[in-house]
Amino acid sequence: MERDTNFVLGIYDDEDVLKEAVTKVRESGVKIHEVFTPYPVHGLEDVLGYRRSRLPIAAFLFGLCGTCLALAMQLLMMAVDWPMIIGGKDHAAIPDFIPVTFELTVLLASFGMVGVFMVSSDLKPWAQPRIFDKRSTDDKHVMAIDIAVNSGLEEAKIKELLEASGASEVNNKSFE
Amino acid sequence: MQVTSSVREPLVTGGKTYKDVTHDVARQVEGKPTIGWMLGLAVSIGVLLLGSIAVGATVWEGIGMWGLNKTVGWAWDITNFVWWVGIGHAGTLISAVLLLFRQKWRTSINRAAEAMTIFAVICAAMFPVLHMGRPWLGAYWALPLPNVFGSLWVNFNSPLLWDVFAISTYFSVSLVFWYIGLIPDFATIRDRATGLRKIIYGALSFGWTGAAKIWMRYEAVSLILAGLATPLVLSVHTIVSFDFATSVIPGWHTTIFPPYFVAGAIFSGFAMVLTLMLITRKLFKLEDYITMVHIELMNIVIIITGSIVGIAYITEFFIAWYSGVEAEQYAFINRAFGPYWWAYWSMMTCNVISPQLFWFKKIRTSIVFTFALSIVVNIGMWFERFVIIVTSLHRDFLPSSWAMFYPTWADVGVYLFTFGLFFTLFLLFAKFFPVINMAEVKSVLKSSSEKVNK
Numbered sequence: 001m002e003r004d005t006n007f008v009l010g011i012y013d014d015e016d017v018l019k020e021a022v023t024k025v026r027e028s029g030v031k032i033h034e035v036f037t038p039y040p041v042h043g044l045e046d047v048l049g050y051r052r053s054r055l056p057i058a059a060f061l062f063g064l065c066g067t068c069l070a071l072a073m074q075l076l077m078m079a080v081d082w083p084m085i086i087g088g089k090d091h092a093a094i095p096d097f098i099p100v101t102f103e104l105t106v107l108l109a110s111f112g113m114v115g116v117f118m119v120s121s122d123l124k125p126w127a128q129p130r131i132f133d134k135r136s137t138d139d140k141h142v143m144a145i146d147i148a149v150n151s152g153l154e155e156a157k158i159k160e161l162l163e164a165s166g167a168s169e170v171n172n173k174s175f176e
Numbered sequence: 177m178q179v180t181s182s183v184r185e186p187l188v189t190g191g192k193t194y195k196d197v198t199h200d201v202a203r204q205v206e207g208k209p210t211i212g213w214m215l216g217l218a219v220s221i222g223v224l225l226l227g228s229i230a231v232g233a234t235v236w237e238g239i240g241m242w243g244l245n246k247t248v249g250w251a252w253d254i255t256n257f258v259w260w261v262g263i264g265h266a267g268t269l270i271s272a273v274l275l276l277f278r279q280k281w282r283t284s285i286n287r288a289a290e291a292m293t294i295f296a297v298i299c300a301a302m303f304p305v306l307h308m309g310r311p312w313l314g315a316y317w318a319l320p321l322p323n324v325f326g327s328l329w330v331n332f333n334s335p336l337l338w339d340v341f342a343i344s345t346y347f348s349v350s351l352v353f354w355y356i357g358l359i360p361d362f363a364t365i366r367d368r369a370t371g372l373r374k375i376i377y378g379a380l381s382f383g384w385t386g387a388a389k390i391w392m393r394y395e396a397v398s399l400i401l402a403g404l405a406t407p408l409v410l411s412v413h414t415i416v417s418f419d420f421a422t423s424v425i426p427g428w429h430t431t432i433f434p435p436y437f438v439a440g441a442i443f444s445g446f447a448m449v450l451t452l453m454l455i456t457r458k459l460f461k462l463e464d465y466i467t468m469v470h471i472e473l474m475n476i477v478i479i480i481t482g483s484i485v486g487i488a489y490i491t492e493f494f495i496a497w498y499s500g501v502e503a504e505q506y507a508f509i510n511r512a513f514g515p516y517w518w519a520y521w522s523m524m525t526c527n528v529i530s531p532q533l534f535w536f537k538k539i540r541t542s543i544v545f546t547f548a549l550s551i552v553v554n555i556g557m558w559f560e561r562f563v564i565i566v567t568s569l570h571r572d573f574l575p576s577s578w579a580m581f582y583p584t585w586a587d588v589g590v591y592l593f594t595f596g597l598f599f600t601l602f603l604l605f606a607k608f609f610p611v612i613n614m615a616e617v618k619s620v621l622k623s624s625s626e627k628v629n630k
Contacts, residue, residue: 015622038194038364039618040391048388053396059404073320077329081322086333099338099415103345106404110349114356117397118382121390123359127383134367136386137360139194139618 005176007033008155009132010143010162011169015041018141021165022047025143028161030153033146036136055113062112063105070104071097132173144173187281187620190464194618197465201610201617202365204460206373209607212459217603224596230589231306239309241586247579248569252587253303254419255561259444260300260594261343261416262437262557265409266445267293268350271357272405275398280623281473283616284465288456289449290354291609295601296448297347299594304339306590335418342415346408353401356394359384361610413441420564427507427568430495436488443481443527444557446474450550452602454543456611465612468541475540478553482531485560489528503573511567515580519563526556 010025012018018041025032026049035044078084079091089096118124136142145158162170192200209217234241244251267289274282308314318340320330330337362381369377384390417437420428450471457466496508511520530552534540539549566581605611 035388036386037388037391038198038386039360039615040395041388041619044388045392050389050392053393055393055396056400059400063404074332077320078332082328086331089333093333096333099335099411099418100332100341102407102411103338103341106349106408107345110352110401110404113397113400114352117356117393121393123382123384123390125379125382129383129385131367131385137364137367137384138198 005174006147007132007173007175008145008147008158008162009169009171009173010145010165010167011133011135011171012141012143012166013139013168014166015044015141017166018143019043019047021143021162021167024165025145025161030145030158030161031149033144033149036132036142036144038137038139038141041141055117058116059109059113063109065112066105066108067101069108070101074100130175133171140168143167185467185469187284187467187469188465188617189467192464192621194621197612197614197617197621198364198368200462200465201361201612201614202368204606205365205608205610206368210459213603213607216459217600220596220599220603222596223592224600227589227591227593227596230586231302231593233586234306234590235311239307241584242590243582243584243587245579245581247572247577248566248581250307250565250569251581252562252583252591253307255558255565256591256594257300257303258416258437258561258565259558260296260303260598262413262441262444262561263448263554264293264296264300264346264350264445265413265438265441266449267291267296268346268353268405268409269442269445270449271353272402272409275402276406280620281470283620284462284467284470284612285449285453285474286616287354287357287609287613288452288606288611289445290350290357291602291605292445292448292452293350294347294354295598295605297343297350298601299598301343301347302590302594302597304336335415335422338415339419342412346412349401349405349408353398353405356397356401357613357616358609360386360394360615361613364614365610409442410438413437420568425568426501426503427511427564429504430492432488432491432495436485436492439481439484439488440557440560443478443485443531444554446477446481447550447553447557450474450478450546451554454547454550456606460606460611462612465617471543471546472537472540475534475546478531478549479534479540482527482534482553486528489524507568507571510571511563514567514571516563516567516570519559520567523556523559523563526552527560530556 010021012021015037018035018037022032022035022044026047032048035048037044074097075092078093078097083091085091086093132144133140133142143162145162147155147158150158159170188197190196230241239253242251242253244253267286270282270289271286274286305311305314308317318330318337322329358380359382362377363384363386366374366377366381414434414437417433421430421433423429453466453470453474457463493508496504499505510516530549533545533549539545570580571578
């Protein structure tokens, strides 16, 4: 897929100004490419109109797999394949299997969810991300607007809009 | 709109800006190592090498090198194991439980506490692995694989196997939790770096950009991991206590063990966090981030958990008397007045009496007292595990088997090895990784820094 190359960046110093700016920019019909912040800004996902993450569902499903796997493994090994009387307990001593079942549920839920998070967010050691502004991992909030996506609007108008919304700087950013 | 309080003490002092946070934390990673750090590392590696002689001897000769005998089959090894696992608990408690309870004060200390957890669990795992006698087969014996003599499996009825699952899950989930939290901060360092450092931190940061959508997912992941790790904290030490509680040994076979062990773990864990944090804040000049508020709150946790542990000791005695079981009553009288009386009373002094001093505000807000008492608590918690294990074992059901335990140089050496390992890993972490979670501190700066409270 060909990636867009020309962006207008609005740089903001304050998270509350940023959130208001996002609302204003979206109301004016401009599509925001993405907002980059140095820390998680609560409420930003709401004003950006993002859908709630479905990662909890992934965690639940992986956890369920862990529960089933652990119970099946223990029952197969202790009750089916080589049944032995240990401490006078039943072969299928379910209460004894609870600790391992719990641990494997937690293990699979955590690793499964984190795996989904990594894949869905494209996080990997060899990733070469496009850095819009280095300060977005330090102290500035950066709103990136893709010029090609908003082709119906003039670039100057977008810049004006960003300035009016409280941006401390408005820059252009191009990627090769 | 931000809701700020002029009543609460600020969590970040010194009027810091976002840029200051990045600068203050990244400074350690980017700058040259300090003399203090190098000295500390040299001592730690020295202890590690010295201890590795004992580890080598144990592996080469077998666990006959230790002072164990036919009666006391568990002694320093399992004492150290339970002690190190307990120390690890504060890390997950700070990062997971306090996250669920929306405690903002966790942000300055969670990173180092989580690192402490990981390193403490590595040290803890050393002991059961070495105690297997032939550790190179340890992985094979502990995994659910069929035995070579037929399809005879590991015993899922055994709390020792539950331990294998509990500790390995705890370690891996804590490691993932810790690393996920590190990714945004690695990206901050990557964006400030050049050359080789940029490549290394670039790889470590996994291509993090700070996009709002990914932050949203990151927060969801953190919250769910916290939700999963919270019962994990309780389960791990509960399962460790099952090693004892499911047996029939007088002094071990008690229902109070799971909550008592969990409280003890948090107690010793917070003490170790305090020891490390007080050194780190001084060495790395982080007094504005790890403030007196943090120290005082951790001391309050120590009062609470120390008191729970104290009540547990008394309850054990009461139940031994109330049960009417002579062997149980004897075990507890023997603990307090038998040949190991000194260990018992050291435990009582360090764990029950000393943390009560923190009721005095002057003491809990004093760096010197806090540092001293944090070490006292850790000594006390070591004695607690020693008392539980050795005093219950040394008087067997047959008086002809009664014995004492005397540690050998190899026992001391293996314990030293884990100290060397722990501090070497911690010092390397403190130098090359951001020791404070920059992103999370920045997120509370607007509501809890000194600036807004003015």
